[in-house]
Amino acid sequence: MVKLYCAVVGVGSVFPVDIDINETVGDLKDKIKEKKPGLISFDADLLKLYLAREGNKWLDSRDEDIKALKAKRFPDRVKNLMQEHLLLDETMDLSNVAYFGHYFERVEGDIHVLVECPDEPEQVNKYKRKPGWLRWYFYGELVLMALALVFSAVVVLCGKGKTCLNAATFTIVSSVLGSLIGIMEFRRRRIKSKIPTAYRRWGYESIA
Numbered sequence: 001m002v003k004l005y006c007a008v009v010g011v012g013s014v015f016p017v018d019i020d021i022n023e024t025v026g027d028l029k030d031k032i033k034e035k036k037p038g039l040i041s042f043d044a045d046l047l048k049l050y051l052a053r054e055g056n057k058w059l060d061s062r063d064e065d066i067k068a069l070k071a072k073r074f075p076d077r078v079k080n081l082m083q084e085h086l087l088l089d090e091t092m093d094l095s096n097v098a099y100f101g102h103y104f105e106r107v108e109g110d111i112h113v114l115v116e117c118p119d120e121p122e123q124v125n126k127y128k129r130k131p132g133w134l135r136w137y138f139y140g141e142l143v144l145m146a147l148a149l150v151f152s153a154v155v156v157l158c159g160k161g162k163t164c165l166n167a168a169t170f171t172i173v174s175s176v177l178g179s180l181i182g183i184m185e186f187r188r189r190r191i192k193s194k195i196p197t198a199y200r201r202w203g204y205e206s207i208a
Contacts, residue, residue: 002094003106005061006032006113007052009082012072013039014061014111019094021104025049026090032115040117048116049088050081051099058110066111082114 002021007014017031026045033044040047052059054077059066065075088099095102100112 002100002104004028004100004112005106005110006115007066007069007111008036008039008115008117009069009074009078010072010117011039012070014066014070017113021093021095021100021102023094024090025088025092025094025099028094028113029090042118045090046118048082050086050114050116051088052078052081052111052114054081058107058112061109061111078114082116088113 001018003016003018005014005016013036015035017028017035019028019031029044029047029049032047032049033040059078059081065077068075069078092099094100095104106112
């Protein structure tokens with residue numbers, strides 16, 4: 001078992017991951033997702049991993065470029081290590097001589113893996129930065145659902161009788177009600193799939 005320090009580019013997060021050196025890069029992706037479920041809300045295979053190494057020397061957490069990385073900046077030195085041809089292959093073992101080798105030993109302060117996320121985490125962070133908006137969106141949907149229940153009660157109580165609703169009005173109300181429920185369901189599923197962290201944060205699953 002080895003301890004690899006990972007740095008998520010653009011987020012400023014640096015954290016350790018314990019993993020067997022004989023596991024694969026794909027396994028490391030899964031471990032990273034398990035370690036940071038609040039940050040990584042998408043499939044682990046979408047992560048892009050790069051070695052934080054120049055020649056035989058790992059990046060040091062005390063370097064100015066790593067400090068900049070922790071401050072959510074993207075220094076050129078780090079960019080140079082994140083070229084497409086340097087992307088780690090998820091099918092390869094971490095013990096591969098081109099990666100960590102069988103005799104890898106951690107040195108204090110070393111950063112080993114640069115983690116690049118797809119665009120979605122920024123979308124998640126955007127909603128986290130505006131929790132009030134998201135909260136009121138959910139509250140608004142609760143209000144709409146309450147109104148839908150009221151309309152349902154009116155339709156059930158009045159039926160198609162002329163005393164309350166004529167046939168045309170009944171058809172219109174039914175259509176509007178069905179469309180409203182359909183839109184709410186579509187939006188609910190979209191939010192759950194796109195920003196599940198925020199979805200869970202506001203307890204929206206309780207009304208799913």
